[in-house]
Amino acid sequence: MTASARFAPAACHRLIVKIGSALLVDPTGKVRRDWLKSVVADVAARVSTGQQIAIVSSGAIALGARRLGLPKGGRASLEDAQAAAATGQIALSHCWAELLADVGLTAAQILVTLDDLEDRRRYLNASSTLDRLLALGVVPVINENDSVATEEIRFGDNDRLAARIAQAAGAQGVILLSDVDGLYTANPGTDPTATLIPEVTRIDARIRAMADGGSASGMGSGGMVSKLEAARIAQSAGAHLAIVSGKQDRPLTAFADGGRSTVFVASGRASARKAWLAGRLTAKGRIHVDAGAAHALEQGRSLLAAGAVSVDGRFARGDVVEIAGPDGTLLARGLSEYDAADAARIVGRRSDALADLLGYAPRAAMVHRDHLVML
Structure with a gap:
């Protein structure tokens, strides 16, 4: 064509x-x-x-x-x-x-x-x-x-x-x-x-x-x-x-x-x-991830707390957040499953430790793949 x-x-x-x-x-x-x-x-x-x-x-x-x-x-x-x-x-x-x-x-x-x-x-x-x-x-x-x-x-x-x-x-x-x-x-x-x-x-x-x-x-x-x-x-x-x-x-x-x-x-x-989500020009916050999490995202997986390194910004559950790789490159954008305070508490932690940290049953991911788009 x-x-x-x-x-x-x-x-x-x-x-x-x-x-x-x-x-x-x-x-x-x-x-x-x-x-x-x-x-x-x-x-x-x-x-x-x-x-x-x-x-x-x-x-x-x-x-x-x-x-x-x-x-x-x-x-x-x-x-x-x-x-x-x-x-x-x-x-x-x-x-x-x-x-x-x-x-x-x-x-x-x-x-x-x-x-x-x-x-x-x-x-x-x-x-x-x-x-x-x-x-x-x-x-x-x-x-x-x-x-x-x-x-x-x-x-x-x-x-x-x-x-x-x-x-x-x-x-x-x-x-x-x-x-x-x-x-x-x-x-x-x-x-x-x-x-x-x-x-x-x-x-x-x-x-x-x-x-x-x-x-x-x-x-x-x-x-x-x-x-x-x-x-x-x-x-x-x-x-x-x-x-x-x-x-x-x-x-x-x-x-x-x-x-x-x-x-x-x-x-x-x-x-x-x-x-x-992909076309948005603004986001409420940013989650920084390690190399393993970046690779998992590229494979179409959700972002888990274990792969997160740090959290920036003030956001509530359901707000749009950016996901950045180890070198700061913007990798993805999605809807956060946690507010900023809880997200910061669970970064780097394995899923089996989240309930004790949060005091409630954790969600399946920080950002689920169904609400995430790679950029």
Whole structure:
């Protein structure tokens, strides 16, 4: 199967398309309306074949900053960014609604915060809303609610938001329209030997090193790092993700016609709960484990107290915790069977000693394999 075929309507019933500020807004703070019309034409063409599409759109802060005359694109302070977002979001949503209406499509606006997708109940509510809108043929336009988000509780970029929306919507594909056409072996702006990687099946240390080395031309290393994290989240939910250049008109058509890209191929779909766990960006605590426990986790086993070394954070039973290996590498994420105080009391202890330590019958594991996902 060709790269673009994975995202064609026949193979991808639901598609998430993310558009960054650099593509949507010009340097003066105005919407690149003609370019956006071409994207909407692409969306309409796909919807007419039966594909359901949701759009994750940046641009609110940039648009609002221009209208308010704020310095540094509205990012001089958190207060400026929130004010710019509140002002710009109206203009952004109006533009999308108008252009989509011109091609016979109905737009819906959804603004989310990090907590909306980290909290399981709110995540399920968002999932239901997306499912109903898409089934009705509506094109949801989604953005982070930057007018209320703070640095401590926000996605920080719409790449990861797009991947999380794909999980919530049950999408089979995510396309990140960017100012680069994919992941390179090195920074193509400074290294003439840099080559595009057309397909990635596993995000390992070698792939991460390419992003850390600044392969994201024009974006800095952080931009590509966030895209790799988005790809990991999408893959965990069974969705393919493509990094595609949006610099030309009709970028989705150009991609479908064989345009350059990097596609992160998903191998399979995890259960809904495990996909949600894998895609989370926050955790209440962390459990450090020894090499034996790390190996057992890789074999699909539960985390037992005997393999735990130490516990960090404040968490209750049922909260999400991270599991880190001996070198500090994040191995897994799951739901703790104990609160932090009891978990700290039983680390390193054998199962037959736990009842005396706790004063009650111990649970089968610190983190059971049914509520655990490897990262």
